[in-house]
Amino acid sequence: MNLSLSITKNIHDWLFNMMPETLASLVEMTLIALIYLTIFAVIGLFLVLLERKVAAWFQLRIGPNRVGYHGILQTMADALKLVSKELTGTVNADKFLYNLAPYFVIITALMALAVLPFSLEFQAFDINIGIFFLIAISSIGVIGILLAGWSSNNKFALIGAMRSGVQTISYELSVGLSLLTMILITGTLQLSEIVEVQRNGWLIVQGHIPAVFAFMIYMISGTAETNRAPFDLVEAESELGAGFHTEYSGMKFAYFFLAEFVNMFIIASIATTIFFGAWLSPFGITESLPWLGVFWFLGKTLILMFLMMWFRWTFPRLRIDQLLTLEWKYLLPLNLMNIVLMALIVWLNLTIQF
Amino acid sequence: MSYFSDIYKGIKTLLTGMSVTGKYFLHSQKGGITQQYPDNRETLKMFERFRGEVVMPHDVNNQHRCTGCQKCELACPNGTIEIIWDRQVDPETGKKKKLIEKHIYHLGMCTMCGLCIEACPTDAIKWAQNYENSVYDRTTLTRVLNKPGSKLMPGVED
Numbered sequence: 039m040n041l042s043l044s045i046t047k048n049i050h051d052w053l054f055n056m057m058p059e060t061l062a063s064l065v066e067m068t069l070i071a072l073i074y075l076t077i078f079a080v081i082g083l084f085l086v087l088l089e090r091k092v093a094a095w096f097q098l099r100i101g102p103n104r105v106g107y108h109g110i111l112q113t114m115a116d117a118l119k120l121v122s123k124e125l126t127g128t129v130n131a132d133k134f135l136y137n138l139a140p141y142f143v144i145i146t147a148l149m150a151l152a153v154l155p156f157s158l159e160f161q162a163f164d165i166n167i168g169i170f171f172l173i174a175i176s177s178i179g180v181i182g183i184l185l186a187g188w189s190s191n192n193k194f195a196l197i198g199a200m201r202s203g204v205q206t207i208s209y210e211l212s213v214g215l216s217l218l219t220m221i222l223i224t225g226t227l228q229l230s231e232i233v234e235v236q237r238n239g240w241l242i243v244q245g246h247i248p249a250v251f252a253f254m255i256y257m258i259s260g261t262a263e264t265n266r267a268p269f270d271l272v273e274a275e276s277e278l279g280a281g282f283h284t285e286y287s288g289m290k291f292a293y294f295f296l297a298e299f300v301n302m303f304i305i306a307s308i309a310t311t312i313f314f315g316a317w318l319s320p321f322g323i324t325e326s327l328p329w330l331g332v333f334w335f336l337g338k339t340l341i342l343m344f345l346m347m348w349f350r351w352t353f354p355r356l357r358i359d360q361l362l363t364l365e366w367k368y369l370l371p372l373n374l375m376n377i378v379l380m381a382l383i384v385w386l387n388l389t390i391q392f
Numbered sequence: 393m394s395y396f397s398d399i400y401k402g403i404k405t406l407l408t409g410m411s412v413t414g415k416y417f418l419h420s421q422k423g424g425i426t427q428q429y430p431d432n433r434e435t436l437k438m439f440e441r442f443r444g445e446v447v448m449p450h451d452v453n454n455q456h457r458c459t460g461c462q463k464c465e466l467a468c469p470n471g472t473i474e475i476i477w478d479r480q481v482d483p484e485t486g487k488k489k490k491l492i493e494k495h496i497y498h499l500g501m502c503t504m505c506g507l508c509i510e511a512c513p514t515d516a517i518k519w520a521q522n523y524e525n526s527v528y529d530r531t532t533l534t535r536v537l538n539k540p541g542s543k544l545m546p547g548v549e550d
Contacts, residue, residue, distance in 0.1 A: 095420040096413050100428070352413040353406070368399060 070162055078148055081303050082296035083113040089299070089347055096351040123288035128191055131285065135189035140286070140293035142182030147300040150175045154307050155229050157317045157331030168229035169221065172308055173214050176263060179301065180206040183265075183272065183282050186294070190285035198281025201358060202272040205262055208365040209269075212259035215373040219252040219380045220245065220312045223389060233316045239392045240315035246390055248380040253313050255373055259365070260305035261346055264298060268353035269361060306342035307335070314338045438521035443504040446473075446497055447520040448537035455545040456538050458516035460492035464508035472501045473508055484546075492538060499525065500533035514548050 049069075053062045087102070087110065094101030102109035127136060150172055152162040165171050180202055187199020221227065223245050224235045235241070242249045262269040273281035283294045310316055315338075317331025324330040356364070383389060427436060438444065450456050460477040474496040482489040495517075509517055517537065527533060 092417075095417050098416055098420050098425050100426045348410060348413065348417075352409045372399075 074148060074151055074162060078151060078300055082299050083117060085299040085303060087113045092347045093351050117292060120288055120292040125288045125290060128285050130191045132189035135185050139182050139186035139189060140290045142185060143179055143297040144293045146175050146179040147297045147304065150304045153229060155233055155311060155316050156335050158328035160332065161230065164230050166228045169217055169227045177206060177210045187282035192285050194278040195282050195284045198272045198278045202265060202282060205269060205271060205361060208362060209259040209262040212255055212365060212369045212373055213263055215377060216252040216256040217312060219248060219377050222380050222384050229311055232311060233318065236315040236318055239390060242313040244389045244391060245380060248376050248383060251376045255369055256309055257345065259369060261349055264301040264305055266302060266346065267350040268355050270355060271358055271361060274355065302343060302346060303339065306346065307339045309342050310335060310338040438523055442521045443506060444520045444522040445499050445525060446508060446517050448495060448517050450539055450542055451545065454539055454542045456516055456542050457514045457545050457548045458492055458495055458538060459514055459544060459549055460490050461513065463511045463513060464517060467507040467511035469507065470501055470503065472498045491544065495537040497535050497537050498533060499535060500530055
């Protein structure tokens with residue numbers, strides 16, 4: 039942990055002066071875990087509200103506007119309701135896996151959150167294989183969904199889970215390759231260094247044509263990774279009830295629900311980090327104030343999430359064969375060509391640097 | 393090659409769709425199509441074709457246009473309309489004439505099919521646009537459409 043904004047630095051020093059080193063680091067870890075859990079919950083709740091509002095606006099409706107000012111407390115009320123609900127289960131469910139599945143989903147989302155560079159040194163875990171770690175973690179999330187579908191002992195849930203498996207395994211390839219295209223410019227996997235590289239211009243500008251292609255491919259396959267519409271075959275309300283979480287209720291259902299939205303946030307913030315310079319301000323206008331980076335980061339992420347919501351409320355759901363055709367016949371070959379193009383551009387020094 | 397033209401067409405159609413929803417998104421701020429019902433009770437006005445209940449309009453002199461021909465009563469498929477009439481001496485001509493005493497309308501039995509209104513030769517009854525028709529006592533659903541003391545509008549029968 040290297041939160042070296044002055045407040046956190048002070049807390050860090052104070053903790054280490056107060057108690058022995060082992061205990062201090064334990065306390066610090068707990069504090070950081072709590073902070074990230076709070077971030078998780080706040081992001082989840084905020085995004086659910088935002089999604090509902092944006093959906094309403096796209097459909098010329100008003101959206102939630104009864105609970106609190108313009109409905110800002112709506113999701114809090116929903117979460118409270120879900121907490122108070124009974125946790126029902128099926129008799130023939132595999133109890134252990136059934137109870138374990140939501141935590142798989144939520145923990146992977148939390149782990150991915152930890153490596154995101156919110157601002158200068160506001161990053162819980164600056165690992166040197168950052169991007170690789172993110173790709174790996176995001177594919178573990180599907181295990182939770184598969185477990186949920188399998189252990190529910192319900193055919194709809196199982197079909198949903200299997201579709202999720204097919205979808206995630208296919209699209210993770212495109213996510214990885216499109217990120218790899220950008221790694222050709224940065225030459226590093228560490229997220230903080232990727233941000234430093236972008237001081238000479240955001241990567242989408244530096245890599246111009248192939249970067250734009252990579253961004254488009256990333257956004258499409260990222261939407262598919264999070265199982266959101268138009269790729270929500272996993273849930274497919276009209277076909278499968280609710281898909282893999284058909285048998286879940288109360289807070290366990292809420293975990294899946296929140297994790298879905300946090301995953302959307304993660305996909306959007308990876309895109310922000312890789313393509314749009316993470317917390318760097320445009321043209322370096324707030325370079326002297328690194329803590330403002332949080333706002334830039336969240337602002338850019340918000341715009342990208344809005345883009346994903348725009349997809350969701352515009353396009354109808356794909357059929358499973360169309361889904362696989364899109365990935366294996368279109369995205370993947372284009373992606374491979376794009377990597378070659380990017381390699382050529384980097385080799386010939388055609389990147390745009392400021 | 394159709395492969396690349398397919399991609400081009402695909403992206404183009406997707407962008408067309410997104411521009412449509414994008415326009416909706418921008419216009420929704422001017423107020424969507426949602427009616428927030430109990431709040432706008434005073435201002436909410438139902439559109440012209442809405443079928444709330446059957447009413448009989450009266451003019452300022454408390455005159456209606458119903459001649460008591462009973463065509464609406466015959467047209468009604470479920471006996472919603474009952475007309476109580478009598479032959480009375482018309483003061484103008486001094487002849488006996490059919491005049492309505494009560495035009496009874498059972499809102500509780502009405503299916504809003506509108507056959508009575510189509511059948512009426514003198515346009516004596518029409519649709520009202522009121523939409524809050526629920527009551528606590530079903531006897532209040534039986535309504536007498538002609539107001540007490542009302543008369544036939546002169547010239548309707550000509």
